[in-house]
Amino acid sequence: MAELTQNKLRALTPKGAGTPILVLMILAMMTLPLPTIMLDLFFTFNITLALVVVLATVYTLRPLEFAAFPTVLLVTTLLRLALNVASTRVVLLNGHTGPGAAGSVIESFGAVVVGGNYAVGLVVFAILVIINFVVVTKGAGRISEVSARFTLDAMPGKQMAIDADLNAGLLTQEEARDRREEVSKEADFYGAMDGASKFVRGDAVAGLLILFINILGGVAIGMSQHGLDFGTAMQFYALLTIGDGLVAQIPSLLLSTSAAIMVTRQNSSNDMSTQVIGELFTKSKALWIAAAILGVMGIIPGMPHFAFLLLAIIAAGVAYNIDQKKKRIADEEAQQKIEEKQVPSSEPELKELSWDDVPPVDPIGLEVGYRLIPLVDQAQDGKLMGRVKGVRKKLSQELGFLIPPVHIRDNLELSPNAYRITLMGVAVGEAEVHPDREMAINPGQVFGEVQGIKTKDPAFGLDAVWIETNQKEQAQSMGYTVVDCSTVVATHLSQLVQSHASELLGHEEVEHLLKKLSKSAPKLVENLVPDSLPLGVVVKVLQNLLLEQVPIRDMRTIAETLAEYSVRSQDPAALTSAVRISLSRLIIQNINGLEGELPVITLDPNLEQILHQSLQASNDESVNIEPGLAEKLQRSLKEAAEKQEAAGKAAVLLTSPGLRTSLAHFARFGIPGLHVLSFQEIPDNKQIRVVATVGQ
Incomplete structure (x- = not known):
């Protein structure tokens, strides 16, 4: 109710009555005879309005800021056509009295602009119509049509993008509503511009037809009704008609130009003049080349030296000014950076240290x-x-x-x-x-x-x-x-x-592995951690396997083995040995492929007995080998491993289960290519062939 009352009040104000008054004025000009003084005022107003519209389009930052432009274009076109009707009436009624019959504006354009020569006037008018109709209006109409089509086609995608940003929380409800309204206004504007361009093109055609009708009608009326000879009638009516046509065609050309400017504008934060100058005169290279070409043309004999050399000097001066301005800006920026580095702040900001200041270590x-x-x-x-x-x-x-x-x-x-x-x-x-x-x-x-x-x-x-x-x-x-x-x-x-x-596998990675396994075996994972084993023990077992180059792809077998043996021992080394036995086929396949026979290196029984005694005497479950014996053992194992590698076979040391872990640790640093297996890790389908025995 409040909005309705506000609209009624707006309609009663003088501002709201402007459009009805303009429509009544257009109808009056079409139907009632106007005195010449009124014609002069209306023609002057028409030219002024066209200039205002052109300047408004030039200084508009975005096309949507002048959303009323299609309506303005329609109203000015109707106003100009109404003036053509009013001036035609005056010319045909009073044209026999002389060039001043239709007012001072038409007389001035007929006498001053074309020099009182109707032949020259016809040529000038034809040129203006060609420029307006063939060049400006046709190009602007095509751009309007394409812009309207592309804008309407892109409208659903823009709406979906707004909805996506709204759902993602990037926009508020108010911002989304404003963007939807802007998209709708953009589509309405370019659709209206597509229609308004047809009015401009029709206006250019109408101006050409009105010219020929006025000349033919005026000559006929002057000769038949006022007794003028053909030459005098042609002189009077042609000058008046051409003056009338020029008075109407110049504002028409201005409005066509403004329409072309509007549809070719880009959405930017600068007006047209600032945008053009900023993009055209920011690079001095083009101006230097242009100055050089003009200078060469200016020194060619027979060419207008003054014009070419003057423009060459101007272009070179502008280019030099651009280079100096860029250099000055660069020097100021460099000086500012130097001052910022050299001059410390008088009151440095003391920031409290936090955990963010401790950089993380890359794995x-x-x-x-x-x-x-x-x-x-x-x-x-x-x-x-x-x-x-x-x-x-x-x-x-x-x-x-x-x-x-x-x-x-x-x-x-x-x-x-x-x-x-x-x-x-x-x-x-x-x-x-x-x-x-x-x-x-x-x-x-x-x-x-x-x-x-x-x-x-x-x-x-x-x-x-x-x-x-x-x-x-x-x-x-x-x-x-x-x-x-x-x-x-x-x-x-x-x-x-x-x-x-093994160093890259931690608690986080093991939790991911168990979470992945729980999708296929939820009960197994639920009973394993933490009911049967702490997560830390599982991590240690998996690290031991990776340390000995055993993949942990088969997490189901590993988890089942840990769950089974967890009731016997919580020791990671013992659990690792149990898992290795369960993964024996995988271990052997990685070492020897699908071969049915496995060549191995064994230890002399006496040496194994000594190592067992050393293991039993140790408190940390590692073999404490006498240095001389350790050196000899390492050398013998290395020689046997190198022979196997030279023969293209894997080097495998087969030993008892109690010594496997200690000997694997012993061989890891001295003999990297040697695989240490226990008898329990050999599958039943594999045949063993002893290729070397290492003794004391």
Whole structure:
């Protein structure tokens, strides 16, 4: 009710009565004869209104800020056509009296603008109509049509985007309502502009038809009713009609231009002049080139030297001014940065330390020298990032848990070609590579040598050579394994992560594994942790398995074994041995594949007896071997393992269950490639063949 009353009051105010008065005025001009003084005022008002509309479109920041423009375009078109009707009536009634019959404005345009020559007037009017109809109006109409179509097609997508932002909490209800209203207004505006452009085009056609009708009608009336000869009638009526047409066509051209400006505007925070100047005169390079071209043209004989050289000087001056302004701004910014660094704050802000100031340690880190940065920069076609992701995926699938992300950063403290691999912030590997070369690795048997930089494969310590890229085929024909720089780093990373996998597995990862297992075996997990075993014991068992290169993919078997043996012992070492027996087929398959026979190395019975006695005398369940015996045992095991590897077989030490854990720990650091198994870990379907016996 209040809104209705407010609308009624608005309609009674003088501001609300403007539109009805304008409509009545247009109807009066079409039906009632007007004195010449009124015609002069209306024509002047029409030109002024057209200028105001053009300037309003130029200084409007966004098209929607002048949403009434289509209506203004329609009203001004009707006003101009009404003036054409009123002036036509006056010209045809009083044109026989002379050039001043239709008022001073029409007389001035007919006499001053075209010099009193109706032939020149016809040409000028035709040119204006061509410019208005063929160039401005046609282009603006096409842009309006395309803009309206695209805006309406995009409207559902914009509405969905607003709803998505609202559901995501990025917008409030009020903001969403405002954006929906803006989208609706935009669609209405461009749809209205598409229709309004048709009025402008029709106005241009109407102006051309009115000109010819007035000339023909005026000559006929002057000769038939007022006794004028053809030359005099043509002189009087043609000048009056051309003056009338020019008075109407110039505002029409201005309004067509304003329509074109409106539909070609971009939504920005600047008006058109600021936007054009800011985008056209911000780069001095174009002005310098233009000045050079104008200068060359200005010194060519026969060319207008003054005009070309003057404009060349102006263009060069503007370009120089732009360069100086940019330089001054850059110097000010540089000086400001220097002052900020040199002048400390008089009252430095004291911030209380918090836990946020303690940086977290990256589980896996890769630091590279500055020459290796292109390897990890995807913008420079770096392949190392993809290789690292591949390593993580492969190891996660093989080991049975998610490998943490690798944090890659540059380190200027390293040599340019060096990289460093860290685990929990501690360096575990470092090497130098050559990104412009490839590594040719000697797998053990090659047929010749290649020229290059001799080195060692950082992953496995094999002899290698850094060769040029064009030597790749030659090296491969000799038996070398050739890999690029990214593969070298990725292989080294894979080998180190795999050998230190137990350090990457913690409580969080084990909880994820148990949660994943609970989806298929909920009761098993519920009875295992914490009813049967603490989570810490389960973590320790899984770490022991990874330490001995046993994957933990089969979590169901591991959990069932732990649940079964937890009633006998809570010792992680004993539980690890029990799990290994359950995973024996997996362990043997990883060592020997699907072969039916397993070659093994055994210990002399007397040596085993000595080691058992040493284990029984120890309090920490480790074998305390006499140093001389330990050195001899290590040397003998290493020789036997190397023979097996040379024969292409896995090196396996088979021993009693009581000694397996201690000997595995003993061999882990001195003989990395040796697998230590107990008799209980050999499946029934495997045949054992003793290839060597290590004695005292």
